[in-house]
Amino acid sequence: MDIKKILNAVAFAFKSFRASFAFGKTTDELFEAFEGALRNELGEYEIVYDYIWGKDTLNIDGQTKGYTPRMGDTLIMDISVGKNGVWCDVCRTYFVGEPSLEQRESYALICESLRNGHRALKIGARACDVYTAVNKTFEGAGKSLVHHAGHAIGEAPLMQPQFLKENKTALGQGFYTVETGLYSSFGMRVENDFILRENGAEDLFEELLPLDIKEYILV
Numbered sequence: 719m720d721i722k723k724i725l726n727a728v729a730f731a732f733k734s735f736r737a738s739f740a741f742g743k744t745t746d747e748l749f750e751a752f753e754g755a756l757r758n759e760l761g762e763y764e765i766v767y768d769y770i771w772g773k774d775t776l777n778i779d780g781q782t783k784g785y786t787p788r789m790g791d792t793l794i795m796d797i798s799v800g801k802n803g804v805w806c807d808v809c810r811t812y813f814v815g816e817p818s819l820e821q822r823e824s825y826a827l828i829c830e831s832l833r834n835g836h837r838a839l840k841i842g843a844r845a846c847d848v849y850t851a852v853n854k855t856f857e858g859a860g861k862s863l864v865h866h867a868g869h870a871i872g873e874a875p876l877m878q879p880q881f882l883k884e885n886k887t888a889l890g891q892g893f894y895t896v897e898t899g900l901y902s903s904f905g906m907r908v909e910n911d912f913i914l915r916e917n918g919a920e921d922l923f924e925e926l927l928p929l930d931i932k933e934y935i936l937v
Contacts, residue, residue: 721872721893722922724799724806725911727759729926732795732810739936745771745785752795760801766875768796768809775905778865787936789815792904798875805875807895808923809909812934822931824900828908829929831855835867835881835896839912839919845885852881852898861900868895871911891915 731752738751749769756763771782772791779796787793796809811828813821831852838851852867870877872893879887881896891914899907910923927933 731755745782764800766798770794787814792906794907807871807875809907811906814936828898831898843889845879845881845887848881849883868897
C-alpha cells in the first residue's frame with residue numbers, strides 16, 4: 719500500500735466529515751461520517767486518533783464522546799490510518815462558526831510554524847533542529863510548543879526519532895511528520911506528512927487538504 723493512497727483516502731474522509739456537519743449532531747454521529755468515508759475508500763483499515771472538541775482540546779489528546787458541538791468550539795482531529803503495514807499521521811483543526819480574532823491569529827502562527835518545520839527537514843539535520851524551527855515562530859509571539867514537533871512514520875503511526883529539543887538524532891531519507899499546535903483558552907493543532915529525500919522534503923498532504931482556514935469552518 720502506497721502512503722499517498724492512504725492520504726488521499728484520509729483527505730476524502732476529512733472533506734466528507736465537513737460536509738456532514740450539522741448543528742444538533744453529536745460528536746459520535748459526526749465521526750461515523752468520517753469513518754464511513756474511509757471504509758468506502760480503503761475497505762478494512764486500522765486507525766488511531768485524537769478527536770477532541772471544545773474545552774477538551776486543552777487536554778491535547780483524547781476523544782470527546784456524546785457531546786453536541788457549540789458555536790465557538792475548536793475541534794482537533796489527529797488521525798493515524800494504517801493499511802497493509804503502512805501508516806500515515808495527519809491533523810487538522812476545525813472551527814464551529816466564524817473563528818474569533820484570537821483563533822485566527824493562533825491558527826496563522828501554527829501554519830507558519832509548520833512551514834518553518836518543513837524548511838528544516840533536511841538530510842543530516844537533527845531532530846532538535848526541526849523542533850527549534852517550529853518553536854521559533856511561537857517564541858516570537860511569547861508562546862511555546864508543549865509537545866513534540868513531529869516524528870518519523872511509515873511502519874507505525876509514531877516512530878523514532880521524535881522532534882524534541884533534546885533529541886540530536888540525525889535525519890535520513892524516509893517519511894516524517896511536522897506537527898505543531900497551541901493550547902490557551904482553546905486548543906488547535908495541524909500536522910502534515912513528508913517524504914525526505916536527498917533533494918529535500920516534499921509535503922504529501924498540503925495539496926490534498928490545504929491549510930487555508932476557510933476550509934475548516936463548520937457552519
